[in-house]
Amino acid sequence: MNRIDTELAKVLKSKIRSQGPLTFRDFMAVALYDEANGFYAQGPNIGSPDGPFDTNAKFPAFGYAMAQAINHAEKNIGCPLRILELGGGTGQLGKSIISFLQNPHEYVVLETSPGLRGTQEQKGLQAISNLKNLSPGPTFVFGNEVLDALPVHRVMGMGNEEVMEMYVDLDKDGEFFEQPGRLSTSELTERFRCEGIQLGRGQVAEVCLELKPFFQSVRQVLERGYVIFIDYGDSASNLYSHRHRNGTLRSYYHQQQIHDPFFAVGQQDLTADIDYTAVLSIGEEVGFEVDGPIPQGTWLRNLGIQAYCGSEGDRESDQEEINVLTKPAGLGSTFDVLIFKTRGLPAGPGLHPAS
Numbered sequence: 001m002n003r004i005d006t007e008l009a010k011v012l013k014s015k016i017r018s019q020g021p022l023t024f025r026d027f028m029a030v031a032l033y034d035e036a037n038g039f040y041a042q043g044p045n046i047g048s049p050d051g052p053f054d055t056n057a058k059f060p061a062f063g064y065a066m067a068q069a070i071n072h073a074e075k076n077i078g079c080p081l082r083i084l085e086l087g088g089g090t091g092q093l094g095k096s097i098i099s100f101l102q103n104p105h106e107y108v109v110l111e112t113s114p115g116l117r118g119t120q121e122q123k124g125l126q127a128i129s130n131l132k133n134l135s136p137g138p139t140f141v142f143g144n145e146v147l148d149a150l151p152v153h154r155v156m157g158m159g160n161e162e163v164m165e166m167y168v169d170l171d172k173d174g175e176f177f178e179q180p181g182r183l184s185t186s187e188l189t190e191r192f193r194c195e196g197i198q199l200g201r202g203q204v205a206e207v208c209l210e211l212k213p214f215f216q217s218v219r220q221v222l223e224r225g226y227v228i229f230i231d232y233g234d235s236a237s238n239l240y241s242h243r244h245r246n247g248t249l250r251s252y253y254h255q256q257q258i259h260d261p262f263f264a265v266g267q268q269d270l271t272a273d274i275d276y277t278a279v280l281s282i283g284e285e286v287g288f289e290v291d292g293p294i295p296q297g298t299w300l301r302n303l304g305i306q307a308y309c310g311s312e313g314d315r316e317s318d319q320e321e322i323n324v325l326t327k328p329a330g331l332g333s334t335f336d337v338l339i340f341k342t343r344g345l346p347a348g349p350g351l352h353p354a355s
């Protein structure tokens, strides 16, 4: 299929012509988050009930289970918690969670996209663009599929432990293509060194360096509480094995997977698997204790998702929802749950079956 010359593609091409190649990370940051024409700026219908993809956010049963997690966390901590959702998308999940909570809660969404903040506010949620004005307090923080939307660097193994970074440049026809160049930061090789990873010759891999600042900003507003991420990924040793010789970058256009990150710049989603090893060690580095990862299906069952059945619509459709969310053939093993807590708290909600 021919690429679409979107407005954002034109802007990026002109930038490359005048300033030279961009790291893939910088390209991806603009493609997803450019305020005027980025994929998320346009307020895409993420998790739309009509979309062909099953995502957690579109199932009320998931909102029910999240509300149980919040109740559990409040019992552990012994006081009401502010809820901070990271990357709230259309606000559908936030609205659903609130509907299942018995008492009113302060519910804040941290969201980079102005368009999506607007959509979230229309659903009655308080949406903020950064955490600067949020005072530290007892908080329940969570992010569903937010880490996989952070921009990633792409690198290529050259053999002999050497690694080069992938840059987005223009070919002789003025079309985007990727080519290896010098590393933009030594943090990339530092990450691999810490994880004991050596890429094979020609092996491509994604590295997310946004994780640490993201965790640090969250840690600062959390006096006591839990941070829960629901996402897809793997340990570094699996993620950077030969099974993923071409990396895990994926791209979706109109919710269909498309094997070209430059097909419709700004109109297509870009995402990569999470390096759980990095997430867990950064979480510890910024001062959290770590629980998990645990497969989503087990986590939801531990939280008592089964009690949702019959509480809303008819039992059959409720059960179908629960099955999609929990069964390994559905989302139950696609997603994992990573739980962080401030020091000294009991095990995170859903880590063990509710007694």
Ligand SMILES: C[S@@+](CC[C@H](N)C(=O)[O-])C[C@H]1O[C@@H](n2cnc3c(N)ncnc32)[C@H](O)[C@@H]1O
Residues within 6 Å of the ligand: 040, 046, 047, 055, 056, 057, 086, 087, 088, 089, 090, 093, 110, 111, 112, 113, 116, 143, 144, 145, 146, 149, 150, 214
């Ligand atoms: C894949 S979507 C998931 C949306 C929603 N959580 C859901 O499950 O449907 C990722 C969301 O994270 C937001 N996002 C990405 N980077 C962010 C950041 N650094 N801080 C806050 N939100 C961010 C995006 O704008 C988008 O709303």
